[in-house]
Amino acid sequence: MNRVGVIMGSDSDYKVMEDALKVLREFEIDFEAKISSAHRTLERTVAWVKAFEAQGGKIIIAAAGLAAHLPGVIAGATTLPVIGVPLSSGSLQGIDALYSIVQMPPGIPVATVGIGAAKNAALLAVQILASQDKPLNDKVKKYRAKMMNDIEVKDEALQKMVSQGIKGIVI
CATH class of the missing domain: 3.40.50.1970 (Rossmann fold)
Incomplete structure (x- = not known):
């Protein structure tokens, strides 16, 4: 269906x-x-x-x-x-x-x-x-958690670049 x-x-x-x-x-x-x-x-x-x-x-x-x-x-x-x-x-x-x-x-x-x-x-x-649908709801929660994690990883990379004084940051 x-x-x-x-x-x-x-x-x-x-x-x-x-x-x-x-x-x-x-x-x-x-x-x-x-x-x-x-x-x-x-x-x-x-x-x-x-x-x-x-x-x-x-x-x-x-x-x-x-x-x-x-x-x-x-x-x-x-x-x-x-x-x-x-x-x-x-x-x-x-x-x-x-x-x-x-x-x-x-x-x-x-x-x-x-x-x-x-x-x-x-x-x-x-x-x-x-x-x-509980199993589908669990998948949605995992999807959201992955999005959150992706942002945190990108922010960590940004913070490292900023602290090192790198210009023209592209993530």
Whole structure:
């Protein structure tokens, strides 16, 4: 059973959404990825959402640029949590997509991450799943501990360089 669905409106969105797929693989989360449009293939998109929900899917991550209707259309077609990823495109570089996703009407929420933040969308999906899955929650805690350790190691290297008076520090 695929627990997370990742949907994008175009194959050009894959460059950004690949980060989400990497995170899901890292946490060993079964997922399916789909290209389908809220405008050009509306019926196909809604049919996919209904099928994903019927097969036991838990969360949908939806990416969209410009008017960014895909996450909202999906949220309107399901009661599953939907995480929107606004994509940088057009003259507003994703600000329009961000506003479109974050300003959903009352009653149809879409969780929203930053512009192009597919990795955070996947991590949020993992954390939602982990709230009811102890082994997955333990993996999330280990992931966080590793991030903390990585920062501490980098800071130790910085402190050593600073104390030695090294200029042009690059870590």
